[in-house]
Amino acid sequence: MALTVVGSIAFDAVSTPFGSRERMLGGSAVHFALAASFFDSVHIVGPVGDDFGEEHYEFLRARGIDTRGIERVQGGKTFFWRGEYSWDLSERRTLDTQLGVFAGFEPRLSDESRAAQLLFLANIQPQLQRQVRAQCRGARFAALDSMNLWIETERESLIETLGEVDCVMLNDSELRELTREPNLIRAARMVHDWGPGVVVAKRGEFGAALLTREGFFALPAFPLETVLDPTGAGDCFAGGFMGYLAAHPDEELGHELLSRAMAYGTALASFNVEEFGTERVARLTSEEIVQRVADLGRMTRFVAAPVGLR
Amino acid sequence: MALTVVGSIAFDAVSTPFGSRERMLGGSAVHFALAASFFDSVHIVGPVGDDFGEEHYEFLRARGIDTRGIERVQGGKTFFWRGEYSWDLSERRTLDTQLGVFAGFEPRLSDESRAAQLLFLANIQPQLQRQVRAQCRGARFAALDSMNLWIETERESLIETLGEVDCVMLNDSELRELTREPNLIRAARMVHDWGPGVVVAKRGEFGAALLTREGFFALPAFPLETVLDPTGAGDCFAGGFMGYLAAHPDEELGHELLSRAMAYGTALASFNVEEFGTERVARLTSEEIVQRVADLGRMTRFVAAPVGLR
Numbered sequence: 001m002a003l004t005v006v007g008s009i010a011f012d013a014v015s016t017p018f019g020s021r022e023r024m025l026g027g028s029a030v031h032f033a034l035a036a037s038f039f040d041s042v043h044i045v046g047p048v049g050d051d052f053g054e055e056h057y058e059f060l061r062a063r064g065i066d067t068r069g070i071e072r073v074q075g076g077k078t079f080f081w082r083g084e085y086s087w088d089l090s091e092r093r094t095l096d097t098q099l100g101v102f103a104g105f106e107p108r109l110s111d112e113s114r115a116a117q118l119l120f121l122a123n124i125q126p127q128l129q130r131q132v133r134a135q136c137r138g139a140r141f142a143a144l145d146s147m148n149l150w151i152e153t154e155r156e157s158l159i160e161t162l163g164e165v166d167c168v169m170l171n172d173s174e175l176r177e178l179t180r181e182p183n184l185i186r187a188a189r190m191v192h193d194w195g196p197g198v199v200v201a202k203r204g205e206f207g208a209a210l211l212t213r214e215g216f217f218a219l220p221a222f223p224l225e226t227v228l229d230p231t232g233a234g235d236c237f238a239g240g241f242m243g244y245l246a247a248h249p250d251e252e253l254g255h256e257l258l259s260r261a262m263a264y265g266t267a268l269a270s271f272n273v274e275e276f277g278t279e280r281v282a283r284l285t286s287e288e289i290v291q292r293v294a295d296l297g298r299m300t301r302f303v304a305a306p307v308g309l310r
Numbered sequence: 311m312a313l314t315v316v317g318s319i320a321f322d323a324v325s326t327p328f329g330s331r332e333r334m335l336g337g338s339a340v341h342f343a344l345a346a347s348f349f350d351s352v353h354i355v356g357p358v359g360d361d362f363g364e365e366h367y368e369f370l371r372a373r374g375i376d377t378r379g380i381e382r383v384q385g386g387k388t389f390f391w392r393g394e395y396s397w398d399l400s401e402r403r404t405l406d407t408q409l410g411v412f413a414g415f416e417p418r419l420s421d422e423s424r425a426a427q428l429l430f431l432a433n434i435q436p437q438l439q440r441q442v443r444a445q446c447r448g449a450r451f452a453a454l455d456s457m458n459l460w461i462e463t464e465r466e467s468l469i470e471t472l473g474e475v476d477c478v479m480l481n482d483s484e485l486r487e488l489t490r491e492p493n494l495i496r497a498a499r500m501v502h503d504w505g506p507g508v509v510v511a512k513r514g515e516f517g518a519a520l521l522t523r524e525g526f527f528a529l530p531a532f533p534l535e536t537v538l539d540p541t542g543a544g545d546c547f548a549g550g551f552m553g554y555l556a557a558h559p560d561e562e563l564g565h566e567l568l569s570r571a572m573a574y575g576t577a578l579a580s581f582n583v584e585e586f587g588t589e590r591v592a593r594l595t596s597e598e599i600v601q602r603v604a605d606l607g608r609m610t611r612f613v614a615a616p617v618g619l620r
Contacts, residue, residue, distance in 0.1 A: 038619045064620060088492030182398030184515075185535040205494075206516035209530065216609050220519065220528035225495040247617050259612045286619030293614045299526050300610050302569045304603045307557050309348045309596030310374060 001140070001246045002041040004113045005032045006132045007122025007235075008102060009046040009070060012277060013082040016089060018228045024277035025056055027079060028122035028145065031232035034281045035239025035268040036120075037063040038289060040246035043113040045069035045132075047101040049076035059282070069113045076101035089230055090204075109135045118246050120238055121165065123147050126158040133164045141253055143167035143198070143242060145234065151178045159194055166253075167198035169238055172209075175201050184209065185216070198258060200241070200265075202234050210262050214255035219262055222270035222296055229276045233269045236281060240268030240289075267292040311450070311556045312351040314423045315342045316442045317432025317545075318412060319356040319380060322587060323392040326399060328538045334587035335366055337389060338432035338455065341542035344591045345549025345578040346430075347373040348599060350556035353423040355379035355442075357411040359386035369592070379423045386411035399540055400514075419445045428556050430548055431475065433457050436467040443474045451563055453477035453508070453552060455544065461488045469504055476563075477508035479548055482519075485511050494519065495526070508568060510551070510575075512544050520572050524565035529572055532580035532606055539586040543579040546591060550578030550599075577602040 010027030014020060033044040043066045048056075050072075057067050077100035085092045107128060119136045121129040121144035129144055136142065142165040150158050151174060158178070162168055168191055170178065179187040188199040188211035199211040207220040244261040251257045267289055274280045320337030324330060343354040353376045358366075360382075367377050387410035395402045417438060429446045431439040431454035439454055446452065452475040460468050461484060468488070472478060478501055480488065489497040498509040498521035509521040517530040554571040561567045577599055584590045 039617065040620075088486070090492075176398070182400075183535060183537065185533050203516055206513055207528075207530070209533075211533075216533045217612075218517075218530035218533075218609060219612075220517070220530070223495050223519075223521075223526045223528075225493060227493065244617065247619075248615075260615060263612050263614060264617075289619055290614075290617075297612065297614055299528060302527075302529075302573050302607065304573060304600075304607055305558075305570060307349065307554065307574075307600075309557075309599055310350075 001117035001249045002043065002115070003036050003118040003120065003242055003246050004043040004045060004069070004109070004116035004136060004139075005029045005036070005120040005122060006045040006107055007032065007124055008079050009044070009048050009052070010079040010081055011051070012231060013080070013096075014229055014231050014276060015084040016229050017085070017087050019276065021276045025059060026081070026232060026277050028232070028235045030060070030278065031235035031272065032120055032122055032239040033060065033065045034063055034278055035236040035272070036243035036246070037065050038284070038286055039243030042066065043069050043110075043116055045107060045109060045113050047071045047073055047076070047105045049073055049078040049101045052078050066112065069110055071108075073101040083231070085230065089227060092230070107132045107135070114138070117141070117249070118242055119143070120242050121145070122235060126150055126154050126161040129161045130164055133161070141166050141245060143169055143238065145169050145238060146174065148174055148177060162191065163195040165196050167200065168196045169200040169202060169234070171234070172201045172203045175199070185211065200262075202237060204230075208237065208262060208266060210258055212255045212258060217255070217259040217262060219266050219296065219300060222266055222292060223299070224270060224274060227273045230273050231277065233273050236272040237265040237269035241265030263293050263296055264289070266296060311427035311559045312353065312425070313346050313428040313430065313552055313556050314353040314355060314379075314419070314426035314446060314449075315339045315346070315430040315432060316355040316417055317342065317430075317434055318389050319354070319358050319362070320389040320391055321361070322541060323390070323406075324539055324541050324586060325394040326539050327395070327397050329586065331586050335369060336391070336542060336587050338542070338545045340370070340588065341545035341582065342430055342432055342549040343370065343375045344373055344588055345546040345582070346553035346556070347375050348594070348596055349553030352376065353379050353420075353426055355417060355419060355423050357381045357383055357386070357415045359383055359388040359411045362388050376422065379420055381418075383411040393541070395540065399537060402540070417442045417445070424448070427451070427559070428552055429453070430552050431455070432545060432548075436460055436464050436471040439471045440474055443471070451476050451555060453479055453548065455479050455548060456484065458484055458487060472501065473505040475506050477510065478506045479510040479512060479544070479551075481544070482511045482513045485509070495521065510572070512547060514540075518547065518572060518576060520568055522565045522568060527565070527569040527572060529576050529606065529610060532576055532602060533609070534580060534584060537583045540583050541587065543583050546582040547575040547579035551575030573603050573606055574599070576606060
């Protein structure tokens with residue numbers, strides 16, 4: 001099944017304790033699209049400016065991504081973000097945000113993008129997410145990401161948008177902030193009541209949890225000795241997760257399939273953070289993905305051999 | 311194999327957003343012993359005062375725990391701790407600590423306690439831990455817990471003690487603080503170099519990770535809708551973990567057995583936090599433990615079905 005992703009296409013300047021990059025291709029839609037491209041056809045939708053060159057289109061097309069949904073605004077500038085990470089990468093600070101062409105973005109999806117059966121609404125204004133959702137009525141499974149900014153400034157609008165999707169992927173802390181409920185199980189149940197039957201709580205280096213109406217599933221992050229840049233990890237997780245669903249059109253979109261998708265999301269996110277920006281995922285191979293998922297399986301599987309308890 | 315635990319036996323006053331208790335039996339050795347008692351014989355060692363009554367001995371004996379190692383100090387008072395937890399239970403504040411008989415504690419182990427094949431050195435001064443270790447030369451597997459206080463005030467002594475044990479169980483953040491290394495894999499490797507080949511990183515509501523020289527294993531915490539009091543969760547984890555090892559004397563003490571033990575540690579910790587102090591574990595049944603471990607297995611197991619990647 002094809003996937004459509006709508007979100008930011010950006011240039012990022014990132015500084016971590018392990019190095020820095022002054023200008024690299026980034027943005028939620030880019031990270032998602034690259035990760036999902038290993039599984040099925042991806043249509044990427046988002047605005048760019050004159051500074052988005054042919055080499056950037058080529059970079060995405062090289063992974064088979066359909067770039068016709070990229071809206072190039074004459075005289076505009078591509079969204080720009082500059083951030084720096086703390087010594088242990090646990091916190092990040094935004095130093096500069098230049099919305100550029102993103103300020104006046106009005107998503108208009110092509111027929112191909114509208115026809116996709118899976119839709120990912122990356123972190124943009126909740127109202128824009130609803131506009132996109134309305135254009136993709138036929139999507140069998142729609143997921144969204146969001147952030148503390150929208151929870152704090154547009155909570156009602158975000159909750160309205162939740163009513164239009166099947167899955168919400170948020171950081172653990174954002175989920176608590178959104179629901180005003182510290183207990184994750186109760187928080188997920190509130191989200192279920194608002195509409196989405198699938199909640200993915202992203203936990204950074206502690207992995208991710210899946211909470212459906214059927215049950216709970218969780219995985220740790222893949223253990224890495226070298227993490228250079230966490231930027232885009234959440235979007236790569238979403239790309240691997242949604243991509244895996246897209247690759248299994250004949251299976252029921254239930255707890256079991258979603259649990260397997262969690263492993264692929266975890267794998268893609270782990271590759272992403274090994275290097276800066278898109279550097280690692282751009283030269284990733286499908287063999288490496290398969291290997292990492294198998295390794296992750298071994299690192300979480302235990303056989304509860306019978307034990308005589310007293 | 312029998313287990314010996316040396317640590318605090320205490321009365322706790324605990325306040326959480328969900329209630330409070332003015333005086334309940336607690337302490338690291340108590341929580342550990344109760345959890346481990348489901349698996350094998352447990353010898354508990356620690357000092358108490360006159361205020362430690364027959365009913366408290368009885369409470370422990372009812373779970374088959376050998377209480378002869380409890381040293382009752384005439385005219386002394388049992389260790390007392392008062393603490394309160396934040397609204398989401400993620401932080402706790404110590405309001406009062408009265409060392410009582412713990413101030414002059416000089417561990418002297420009985421022959422039975424010395425003969426145990428598994429030894430758990432709960433969170434006490436590193437130098438006392440070494441004294442105990444020296445008395446239990448025959449222990450096949452010794453583990454220790456510690457805390458930020460000792461890392462900050464007696465780091466060198468703690469590292470010396472690490473050289474005498476096989477396993478260290480610390481909170482994720484304590485492990486980073488101890489090794490001054492933010493990356494968990496590298497931090498564990500440093501600990502391996504100091505002696506213990508087994509590192510357990512406790513991650514609170516995110517579960518726990520096992521890092522041996524053979525590899526990595528991790529589990530999420532068991533998802534609970536109701537958490538009343540996290541006090542003692544780490545010690546119950548240790549009790550379930552060590553208890554499981556004790557119950558498998560014929561198996562190699564390697565990565566695979568330790569991984570299974572992680573599941574039992576996770577289960578015991580999860581029961582502990584469901585109610586205040588020892589209330590839940592005191593009426594726990596072995597059937598409930600078996601059921602929870604099976605549930606945890608389902609919540610973490612995924613089958614990586616083949617997927618055609620591009």
